[in-house]
Amino acid sequence: MTTAADAYASDVAFSPAVKAIQARKGSREAYARSEQRGWRTEVDENLEAFLADANSFYFATASADGQPYIQHRGGPKGFLKVLDKQTLAFTDYAGNQQFITQGNLSENPKAYIFVMDYAHRRRVKIWGEARVVEDDEALTASLMPKGYRARPEQVILFKIAAWDTNCPQHIPQKFDASDVAAALAARDARIAELEAEVAALKEKVTGG
Numbered sequence: 001m002t003t004a005a006d007a008y009a010s011d012v013a014f015s016p017a018v019k020a021i022q023a024r025k026g027s028r029e030a031y032a033r034s035e036q037r038g039w040r041t042e043v044d045e046n047l048e049a050f051l052a053d054a055n056s057f058y059f060a061t062a063s064a065d066g067q068p069y070i071q072h073r074g075g076p077k078g079f080l081k082v083l084d085k086q087t088l089a090f091t092d093y094a095g096n097q098q099f100i101t102q103g104n105l106s107e108n109p110k111a112y113i114f115v116m117d118y119a120h121r122r123r124v125k126i127w128g129e130a131r132v133v134e135d136d137e138a139l140t141a142s143l144m145p146k147g148y149r150a151r152p153e154q155v156i157l158f159k160i161a162a163w164d165t166n167c168p169q170h171i172p173q174k175f176d177a178s179d180v181a182a183a184l185a186a187r188d189a190r191i192a193e194l195e196a197e198v199a200a201l202k203e204k205v206t207g208g
Contacts, residue, residue, distance in 0.1 A: 009039040009162035012127040039162045042085040047163065050124060051088070051115065052078045055176070059156075060112040061104035061130070069100050076145040080113075088113070088158040091143045092132070093150040102132050102154075111158060119175050121168035128161045 008014075014022070014031065022028035040047070056074045063069075073080075073090065080090045092102075105111065111130035116123050133139060133155040144152045 008035040009041050010035050010164070012162045013125075039164045041160060041162055043082050043088075043160070047124065048082050050117070050122070051080050051082060054078070054080060054115050054117065057113055057115040059101065060114065061101050062108055062110065063104050064107040069104060071101050075150070076148055079143075079145050079148075080115075081143055083157075086160045088126070088160065089139075089143055090156055090158075091140060091145075091150075091152045092154045092156050094153040101156075105130055105132055105156075113158060116171070118171065118173060119179065121171040121173055123166045123171065124163060125166065126158075126160060126163040128159045130156055130158045132156055 010031075014035070019028060019031075022031055055077045056072065057080060058070050059073050060068060060070045073092075075090070075093075080088060083089050109129040109131060111128060113126040113128075114123065115126070136155065139155050140152050143155055
């Protein structure tokens with residue numbers, strides 16, 4: 001029997017069924033050691049910086065009977081905000097009016113955030129519970145990215161139970177179009193600068 005003293009933050013993912021399969025397939029011993037080191041349960045400087053640079057994440061919920069649903073959320077960098085050491089929040093924009101996520105959270109608060117950084121081949125997994133906050137104009141206004149063209153409908157607050165990172169294995173490296181455009185613009189500007197220098201040198205050598 002597992003007591004509260006025996007519980008680990010990673011138990012949010014490593015259920016008895018998961019641990020049984022780990023034992024059968026030979027990875028339980030290694031993960032038992034990682035349990036003792038402990039998954040993180042609070043936002044630290046590294047996670048805060050990672051989220052401040054994120055402009056996209058996936059948000060998973062499930063209905064009362066366990067039917068899963070994953071929804072993409074995007075916005076300007078930093079739109080997923082840290083309110084305190086255990087609370088994240090974001091503005092939920094008006095969309096297709098299906099309300100699957102909100103319906104799921106109304107009967108099952110368990111939720112999951114998966115953040116990918118394709119450019120640097122990093123990912124963060126965050127387990128917790130979430131709730132929808134409607135009709136709080138001050139909170140919504142404080143979380144709404146300034147100048148972003150979307151209609152805020154409500155706010156989702158996410159209480160962290162545990163979070164962990166993954167190795168970069170099998171993550172394809174991809175770059176945002178805006179970052180690629182900026183890099184190409186910088187390259188083109190440098191090429192134009194060098195071409196101008198070459199032309200000036202030619203003119204100097206030939207005497208104009």
